[in-house]
Amino acid sequence: MPDLTLRKQALLTEEIFHEFGPPASVPLRRVAMVSVIENPFAGRYEPDIAPFMDTLKPLGEAMARRMLDALGGDPAQVQGYGKGAIVGAAGELEHGALWHVPGGWAMREVLGDAMAIVPSTKKVGGPGTRLDVPITHVNASYVRSHFDAMEVGLTDAPRAAELALILVMTTGPRIHARVGGLAAADIEGRDGLR
Template sequence: MAAPSVRKFVTIVDEVFHENGPPAATPHRRGAILAVIENPFAGRYVDEIAPFMTDLEPLGLAMAERLIEALGGAPERIEAYGKGAIVGAAGEVEHAALWHAPGGYAMREALGGAKAIVPSAKKVGAPGTRIDIPIAHKDASYVRSHFDAMEVGINDAPRANELVVVLAMTTGARIHNRAGGLAASAVEGKDGLR
């Protein structure tokens, strides 16, 4: 197959100063980058779709690098991540699953070898469909302070023959987190869990 045909990119950055508590000296930043691409399988059933994952790898890495730049340009400041995809109505949810490996490995590589599994969400939808991208700590899935989600969507995507692929990252824990659990400062980073 060929490189994915990109119609557009959308980048979103939130700066959260407080959630009804005292304002933080440094805001919690979370961001997402979305790419609207042509779905090469739209409108028909194709049995062998896995090779498209390889085609998506350069896009994943480019998106991860662009998102790190949007969040300040310092990979070491990124603490959590997530990914997802929305498939247009002429596709199937399995087409979104093709984003799992290229999206996840791209962020791990761009962040210098993050250990934890990258949480993910996928769905089929029409233009304007929104999706909650789950977010978790990049090195230890049990770090409860970093469990979060970021809702994203694009008003004119996905069209029936498109996919919207998404990467999300944050610079830290939820603002005012106080739900306990494994502290980020106690992460061993060996197995992606603790």
């Protein structure tokens, strides 16, 4: 199994106070973390890449803990999450899929009781590529107020033989969310959907 070689990390935070309406009583806080690592499969086809997911798990957990700390340290404050990966041009899209399990596992591990699947996206791109990372509620994917995305990217990553691995956490719904659907207060908490 290849080793993990980390080049850089970035922790990005946002506070949203309003969206052209009255200021929210509590601002929405969003945090994203990007880890740029060497892609051990760049430039070649490797049939058995799945074992590398185990190598990525400690990185995912460390990222999730740093993000939680940036949001104040209380898992109960985190209401939304998502993940994504940008694969450098010498890699293939499937290399980004390696982040599905370790990225989602890490946030659920750190948050304790999150039930919803962690939404994800990935793409191949070069330095400066941006990714709209999808976000849903941590316990029920059908809570429309928490359908969101955070655009994430770094000016110098990923290089051709790198992966940019991304996690996102949020503290609430979109500011002024008002399109109906299942409310967070009405989550049944049985299946990660409702």
